[in-house]
Amino acid sequence: MTAGARPGCDADPAAPLLAMTGIVKSYPGVRALDGVDLEVAAGEVVALVGENGAGKSTLMKVLGGVVAPDAGSIRLAGRVVAWRSPREARAAGIAVIHQELSLVPGLTAPENIFLGQEPTRHGFLAPAVERRRTVDLVARLGAHVDPHVPCGRLTTSQQQLVEIARAISTDARVLVMDEPTASLSHAEAARLHDVIRELRSSGVAVIYISHRLEEIAAVCDRVVVLRDGRNVGGGPTGSLGRRALIALMVGRDLVDEYPARDVVPGPVRLAARGLRRGGAVRDVSFTVRRGEILALAGLVGAGRTETLRLVFGADRREAGTIEVDGRPVIVRSPRDAIAAGIALLTEDRKAEGLVLSHPVRENIALPNLAGLSRAGFIDRFRERALVDRFATELRVRLAHPDVPAATLSGGNQQKVVLAKWLARSSDVLLFDEPTRGIDVGARREIYLLMNELAASGKAIVMASSDLPEVLGMADRILVMHDGRVTGEIANGPDVTPEQVMALAVA
Amino acid sequence: MGPLGHRLLADYRMVPVLVVLVGALSILTIADQAPLDDAAARRLAATIRAAGPTDQRILVVVRSQPEEQAFAKALARELSPGNEDRVEVVRGDPATAREALGRLAAAGGRLDAVAATPTTAGWLVLADIPAAFPTLGSPRVFVPTARRWPNFLRGDNLVNVANQIAVIAIMAIGMTAVIITGGIDLSVGSLAALSSVVATRLIRDHLGGVDASAGGMVLACAAAIVACGLVGWGTGAVITFFQVPPFIVTLATMLVAGGLASILSGGESIHQVPESFVRLGRGADVAGIPNAVLLTVLLYVAAHVVLSRTRLGRHLYAVGGNAEAARLAGVPVRRVVRAAYVASGLLAGLGGVVLASQLRSGSPTYGAMYELYVIAAVVVGGTSLGGGEGRVIGTLVGALVIAVIQNGMNLAGIESYTQKIVLGLVILAAVLLDRLRRR
Known part of the structure; x- marks a missing residue:
């Protein structure tokens, strides 16, 4: 695909491809957007950041034609546009990939991609055409997806690829991605970023919404920060440090993201031995002490969530024993686990x-x-x-x-x-992705609470795919890969993300 | 409006609809009420006496309907003291009245007053008296005073409405519990039929038929209800154990229970039950309130308490709201779902028994299509088919809305095919209205 084929590149190079100016949108009791500006050039990746409630979603709803703005204008390739429905926005080349994937689980990748725009021959569906074009689209993203498998059975990252393929299948000129890596592992996120760079080089304007500041530094050209429905700052990615960015988002200076803690772990509170369930969890053993935070790290599919669910009795385990405070407990159901003082805070x-x-x-x-x-x-x-x-x-x-x-x-x-x-x-708290979908300011509160709970003698096991969070919070790190424990690291200031990643991909 | 008012309105959105319906039906069915009861006769007699001397010669003219005959009798009794031989009663049609007047004229003397019912007062022959029978003079025609009152709001009609809906309302309690868990129970109509057949057949074959004792009848009804509860347990067990959609499982139960009812009854109605079997469905033992209505009200109070104040109730809502979150919070999800279907089965069984009592028989055709009316009552009452929300009192309101519409159409003389269409549209409108308000 050459840059010249992108319609956006035919426009006046001086004008940005998309210019939203002075957008205002009020809901009863709230002014969600109060004169927001956003410009994106063709071939540019702009990060849109801000705490939850800052107005990012509303702005994207305006862009996607889901809601009409009360005031303000949108120009696409220099022309003023005002679409009345998401359909019109899509037809104009705006594609939005929502945080919650919107694929029909029972349909295959081609069926999902061409849903609503099915190619037909003599009035009948042409599945072979759909499949061929799907393979082409996905290949453009440097990936492969089985076109015969229902999307519900694909991994989350593959589903995301299908979403992106659907977006570019309509020749999207502006692509909005809302928290695209929320459920991806590091490696998958890295691959997605390659895809984004590929799209950028072909002239697509990308708006990238994320809470993960490392990713923004890695993939975005420019940052736009929203707070309380207003532009509060931004600039080229390199010009803004992590702390400055966070300070802009929350409107104050966060001293440190991960509050310090000073606890001497006591006796063993939870001991799990030889947990096993199919290929997901293979012979996992660990202990957690009173006052200790143990992190389960690893890529998506490493078996972190599954391990927590086995301890909690949410899934049936094939083998393994669980002890709480030195006494064996029989855990066959969540009821049993709850009675034994174990609690699970689920990822979703x-x-x-x-x-x-x-x-x-x-x-x-x-x-x-x-x-x-x-x-x-x-x-x-x-x-x-x-x-x-x-x-x-x-x-x-x-x-x-x-x-x-x-x-x-x-x-x-x-x-x-x-x-x-x-x-x-409950004395044993199992946190699965404790801060998923929680904005930066509120995260710190959750971390503080976790520390307070540990200090009060509770044992905490935290499964997390957010490496800074793992390194910032855990006393010990248990790294998993493919259902097995591949290593244990006593956490400290000199432990690096690379050490954890090395074990996670082992 | 205070917060309580808001909450009530939010929970019971159909109450205003019910009020509007009752109002509309009241206005539509307003009619001259000339009740021909003893009190009316007393009042008319007093009026006639006050209008003339004590020894008036009075002719009472009524048609031969029992109601009018009774009125004539009461009137004659009230007028008689003091002038027994001067009151004459004519029963029949205008011709009879003319004959009687002729006889009176022939006998000589004046006629002082004519007491008529609203119908007979319109007869030309009475208006013609001065011209046709000049010897009789020109007697005044007295008619009982009319009162304007809606037919719909007559006491006997309201009792009628309540009795008609009792069975569906009782069954709708169990259905509400099932729908709150996110399920549906299509088997309730068939279970009601099964229950009516089991109860009446036990009475006929094992408990003495028409000579059965009260204890025997209670036993038979209890057995029928328990049997339906067991069927409900089985349905719930299949749903929870094999994770089969309730729609399919209860559809199967509906067919099985319906077939069973036909086999057990030999495909016919069972009438061999004592006269006193109707006491549950048609009697009124406490302060003139029909037993079926009293039973319904008590059940609704109990159901409201269970759903809003007990662990089981809270668990039903939690399972319907998010079964996985409930399971992970330690709620015994399967047990809770089974409990809902057992309740639905038991209450369907009870509904069948009440139906059998009202109709003094059991039959495999009873309760046909009731599942649809029951589901309609629940949905019109504001319970979402998605589960996790709903109020049982709303269901009672929903049942009343349906009953009031049906009754109102009967009073307005709308034929049954049209009634079906209207009822369908009203259910649709009620749900759409609910949707709009939720926005």
């Missing part, structure tokens, strides 16, 4: 951690109902007292305990999940 809070449509109060009370009820009847006063106590203790910002969990920010949702387990006085 929305799908597994919370009943989103239900009040925060009910979510916190759910595992604690036995203690809150007499003869099956829930004591509402004790329920409310318990919820108030832990919501305060964990500094959950709540208008009222009866607001639906769905209305909270990611950080507050994680606190609610934590509250329900602390109310249960």
